[in-house]
Amino acid sequence: MAPNKEPDKGKELLKIEDLHVYFETAKAYIKAVDGVSLSVREGEAFGLVGESGSGKSVTIKSVIGLIHPPGKIVSGSIQYKGQELTKISSRQYYEIRGNDIAMIMQDPMTALNPVMKIRDQIKETLEEDIHMSEKDITERAVHLMKLVGIPAPERRLNEYPHQFSGGMRQRVMIAIALSRNPNLMLADEPTTALDVTIQDQILKLLVSLQQKLGMGLVLVTHDLGVIAQTTDRVAVMYAGRIMEMTDTVTLFKKPHHPYTIGLMNSIPSKKLAGEKLDPIPGLPPNMAHVPPGCRFNPRCVYATDECRQGEIGLREVAPGHVSACIKDVR
Ligand SMILES: Nc1ncnc2c1ncn2[C@@H]1O[C@H](COP(=O)(O)OP(=O)(O)OP(=O)(O)O)[C@@H](O)[C@H]1O
Numbered sequence: 001m002a003p004n005k006e007p008d009k010g011k012e013l014l015k016i017e018d019l020h021v022y023f024e025t026a027k028a029y030i031k032a033v034d035g036v037s038l039s040v041r042e043g044e045a046f047g048l049v050g051e052s053g054s055g056k057s058v059t060i061k062s063v064i065g066l067i068h069p070p071g072k073i074v075s076g077s078i079q080y081k082g083q084e085l086t087k088i089s090s091r092q093y094y095e096i097r098g099n100d101i102a103m104i105m106q107d108p109m110t111a112l113n114p115v116m117k118i119r120d121q122i123k124e125t126l127e128e129d130i131h132m133s134e135k136d137i138t139e140r141a142v143h144l145m146k147l148v149g150i151p152a153p154e155r156r157l158n159e160y161p162h163q164f165s166g167g168m169r170q171r172v173m174i175a176i177a178l179s180r181n182p183n184l185m186l187a188d189e190p191t192t193a194l195d196v197t198i199q200d201q202i203l204k205l206l207v208s209l210q211q212k213l214g215m216g217l218v219l220v221t222h223d224l225g226v227i228a229q230t231t232d233r234v235a236v237m238y239a240g241r242i243m244e245m246t247d248t249v250t251l252f253k254k255p256h257h258p259y260t261i262g263l264m265n266s267i268p269s270k271k272l273a274g275e276k277l278d279p280i281p282g283l284p285p286n287m288a289h290v291p292p293g294c295r296f297n298p299r300c301v302y303a304t305d306e307c308r309q310g311e312i313g314l315r316e317v318a319p320g321h322v323s324a325c326i327k328d329v330r
């Protein structure tokens with residue numbers, strides 16, 4: 001990969017280098033993540049965007065030790081504050097999860113325990129490493145509920161997940177994720193399961209918390225609108241690889257990779273502006289049989305023979321802006 005001269009926004013929090021995560025099943029060998037490198041700085045909101053199956057979830061699950069057989073981190077490095085995570089034990093991971101790195105999932109209902117009051121779920125997370133008095137737990141839980149904008153927290157703490165609306169449940173999930181003051185928050189499509197109006201509120205909440213608490217954030221989404229609204233920098237993934245990575249303003253002003261340009265042309269906000277929606281023709285590849293050369297080449301209108309040979313690596317097209325396209329099609 002070409003040297004990436006990122007703006008010096010603070011110390012490096014997370015550094016992923018040449019990560020390969022494969023799934024080996026009886027039927028197929030799937031290279032779900034195939035040579036991903038990225039870094040996230042302290043206090044930075046980093047977006048990971050791409051179509052379904054591009055490897056976004058597998059990438060962030062690798063960071064938090066949630067790749068289980070038949071999945072395997074085959075090679076590469078993941079460092080959190082300089083500590084290599086791919087070599088640590090599950091016990092060490094247990095300590096890092098929650099304390100340093102927290103994750104919010106797409107569907108809060110499956111992540112919450114339906115038969116446990118919210119207070120007890122927060123208590124469980126808080127007490128994973130230190131014993132706290134009941135009074136301190138209630139105080140901390142009320143503080144967290146207020147932080148995420150849940151009204152009447154004292155009363156609501158004694159309710160069960162089904163008594164909360166979808167948006168409120170996601171706020172509870174964020175409160176639980178924040179309970180042990182993580183430095184890095186991983187959010188995997190945190191608003192996809194919610195109504196559009198609620199999605200916006202939750203995203204605004206996430207960004208305001210990230211800024212207020214100075215956390216690093218990795219936000220996974222297939223929605224470029226969400227990226228524009230929330231992130232400082234962004235990586236565009238396609239078929240297990242990063243196609244383009246730069247700061248968010250540059251990505252929207254001067255996208256370089258034809259895949260990014262294709263995604264931009266297919267976002268619904270263009271339709272609102274009266275333009276025709278222009279989806280990318282074709283489908284992402286079957287990950288068991290990725291095409292040779294640039295993985296996007298079968299769908300790319302600019303593809304030539306050169307694009308069908310060898311793996312196309314990232315190159316620097318402007319300071320801090322890398323793209324895995326050998327052409328300059330803008
Ligand atoms: N447990 C598994 N077994 C086999 N293959 C898997 C498994 N989990 C993920 N994969 C494969 O890895 C690839 C990447 O999956 P991943 O879940 O990271 O995609 P994604 O970008 O998060 O997509 P989405 O937007 O749909 O959530 C997919 O091709 C998927 O089929």
Ligand SMILES: [Mg+2]
Pocket residue numbers: 056057058188
């Ligand atoms: Mg996913």
